[in-house]
Amino acid sequence: MGQRSALVVIGNEILSGRTVDKNINWIAEQMTGRGVPLTEVRIVPDIEAKIVEAVNGLRAEYDYVFTTGGIGPTHDDITAASVAKAFGVEFERHQEAYQVLLDYYGPAELTEARASMANMPRGVRLLDNPVSGAPGFALENVYVMAGVPRIMQAMFGHVLSEIAPGAAILSNTVFCDLQESLIAQGLRAIQDRYGVVDIGSYPSFRGGVLNVSVVLRGTDGEAIAAATKEVLALIDEKGGEIRSQSFQVDVGD
Amino acid sequence: MGQRSALVVIGNEILSGRTVDKNINWIAEQMTGRGVPLTEVRIVPDIEAKIVEAVNGLRAEYDYVFTTGGIGPTHDDITAASVAKAFGVEFERHQEAYQVLLDYYGPAELTEARASMANMPRGVRLLDNPVSGAPGFALENVYVMAGVPRIMQAMFGHVLSEIAPGAAILSNTVFCDLQESLIAQGLRAIQDRYGVVDIGSYPSFRGGVLNVSVVLRGTDGEAIAAATKEVLALIDEKGGEIRSQSFQVDVGD
Incomplete structure (x- = not known):
């Protein structure tokens, strides 16, 4: 640690x-x-x-x-x-x-x-x-x-x-229009496969509707990129639409 | 308590x-x-x-x-x-x-x-x-x-x-244009005289100048009123100007 x-x-x-x-x-x-x-x-x-x-x-x-x-x-x-x-x-x-x-x-x-x-x-x-x-x-x-x-x-x-810098903490965020319960099972599976990535799921209200932001955070850029790809595929599979995304780690194509 | x-x-x-x-x-x-x-x-x-x-x-x-x-x-x-x-x-x-x-x-x-x-x-x-x-x-x-x-x-x-209400917590706030160090000694003396009043001094910047808010808080309205009067007199004595005040306890005249 x-x-x-x-x-x-x-x-x-x-x-x-x-x-x-x-x-x-x-x-x-x-x-x-x-x-x-x-x-x-x-x-x-x-x-x-x-x-x-x-x-x-x-x-x-x-x-x-x-x-x-x-x-x-x-x-x-x-x-x-x-x-x-x-x-x-x-x-x-x-x-x-x-x-x-x-x-x-x-x-x-x-x-x-x-x-x-x-x-x-x-x-x-x-x-x-x-x-x-x-x-x-x-x-x-x-x-x-x-x-x-x-x-x-x-x-x-x-x-x-006076503080020696630690390894850069990188994060990718995907905001979509699904309720988080719809992706909960898939997210858990992705989290289980990428132990070095800290995957957070944050519901919020916009326009009276529950949406969710998925945040993938850690110091291992490759793992974050791979896990982010899986999150994007999960959201697509569940019929969700990406409303915004903010990537510090490029996920390629 | x-x-x-x-x-x-x-x-x-x-x-x-x-x-x-x-x-x-x-x-x-x-x-x-x-x-x-x-x-x-x-x-x-x-x-x-x-x-x-x-x-x-x-x-x-x-x-x-x-x-x-x-x-x-x-x-x-x-x-x-x-x-x-x-x-x-x-x-x-x-x-x-x-x-x-x-x-x-x-x-x-x-x-x-x-x-x-x-x-x-x-x-x-x-x-x-x-x-x-x-x-x-x-x-x-x-x-x-x-x-x-x-x-x-x-x-x-x-x-x-499920929570039984406690005694109402009252507060008076005086915001003036003095630096808090100018009233520090006087405030301490007022605090010493009114142990049941919690007197806080909160500096802030406005327009690049340090000001101070004095907050008098507690459940004893009479003590808050009396202490507030002393704070107002202290600020006046030090040549300060009241910029705003918010009183839950009337201090009379």
């Missing part, structure tokens, strides 16, 4: 429904593109014990763990202290981070609240924040980033520089 | 970035409205061990656990069997569910793949599916629903009928 990643989203505002998370899908796409698939996500409230539990559970299981949210200057920003607790290390003023804040705000504007964003677990690597100054940080395989999407995305550039 | 709920989103398509989840925010809003806040969410892949781990972890900790996704007729729909495993009960044909499918499809159209959607853990309660026939189910405090938002939402009506 290749490298895998996980994400902890920290934020009462997501759990209350006030804010729609925009980071999960963005990070998922990034990591699929990197060949280090996002394999688990947890959304937890601003409660230290829940953050510690999620970070410690996931950092033991996955190669990389990302967190978003809770690293600002206010009383509800408890991520950095919680991560220190998770690792059992000191939570202290990081001198280089403090200097970054001093340069960004200037001495007159560097209030104690702002300076508190330089309090971090001992031993971290800083993640540059070209958008709003205060850096994120990484400790071992855990990357702690802001929740504001624009800031998180800016920090993620640095994160990617 | 009142009742709390949690959600397990089952689906490789969310984790790959192919699909943007629409169920988390919808369920979050429903449960906030019901007074049984959503307190944790896990997104897991279509892997039995991960589904079992998430369901068993959360059903022990929360009053209600919802799952979305993975209950269709195809080979990648493993939620029902995984929930049976999580509870340590038989996975078997549910006669009433089978009858529902028979009535919906008719004998000629009820293929084995479709009939497989009547395979459920022993002892479940059915959740009606007025949209596409195949019911969801509930076992003890776990509610297993479809992933397609329109079908999930239809099933959720039945789910809500």
Whole structure:
């Protein structure tokens, strides 16, 4: 098995429904593109014990763990202290981070609240924040980033520089007008023949009618191409019509 | 502490970035409205061990656990069997569910793949599916629903009928043009004075400038009103301008 990643989203505002998370899908796409698939996500409230539990559970299981949210200057920003607790290390003023804040705000504007964003677990690597100054940080395989999407995305550039790319994850998608139950048996047989291809079947409504997208995903292009051909033949056999298709792997003719 | 709920989103398509989840925010809003806040969410892949781990972890900790996704007729729909495993009960044909499918499809159209959607853990309660026939189910405090938002939402009506409402969760929101670091110290002092109010500070970008929304949430309307007044005074003191506000609790004059 290749490298895998996980994400902890920290934020009462997501759990209350006030804010729609925009980071999960963005990070998922990034990591699929990197060949280090996002394999688990947890959304937890601003409660230290829940953050510690999620970070410690996931950092033991996955190669990389990302967190978003809770690293600002206010009383509800408890991520950095919680991560220190998770690792059992000191939570202290990081001198280089403090200097970054001093340069960004200037001495007159560097209030104690702002300076508190330089309090971090001992031993971290800083993640540059070209958008709003205060850096994120990484400790071992855990990357702690802001929740504001624009800031998180800016920090993620640095994160990617530390992640060795895995084998490219390729996918072919076929969208057709059949109900998935009509191709279920045939799909299972194709899945059984192509163990290295991850075949997903995703129903959706369009115009009040159930359709299905079949997604064939994996790192073995030849197997994906061969399995895709069989899926196309199956849909044709069942009288379905292809409404759209998107192929990263050419299936030939 | 009142009742709390949690959600397990089952689906490789969310984790790959192919699909943007629409169920988390919808369920979050429903449960906030019901007074049984959503307190944790896990997104897991279509892997039995991960589904079992998430369901068993959360059903022990929360009053209600919802799952979305993975209950269709195809080979990648493993939620029902995984929930049976999580509870340590038989996975078997549910006669009433089978009858529902028979009535919906008719004998000629009820293929084995479709009939497989009547395979459920022993002892479940059915959740009606007025949209596409195949019911969801509930076992003890776990509610297993479809992933397609329109079908999930239809099933959720039945789910809500089994959930006793908690105390109404009220919230006031103030959006102003200050950077949150300028009000951080004052907000912390207000939070310290109003322990029953959950005060959140959420920065955002608008027009390239950092602003902040302060959200005051809880079940004690009087405390929320008093704390909101103090937040308004704090913003005024710091020279901020209110850009918008949304009050469920009137703060008087």
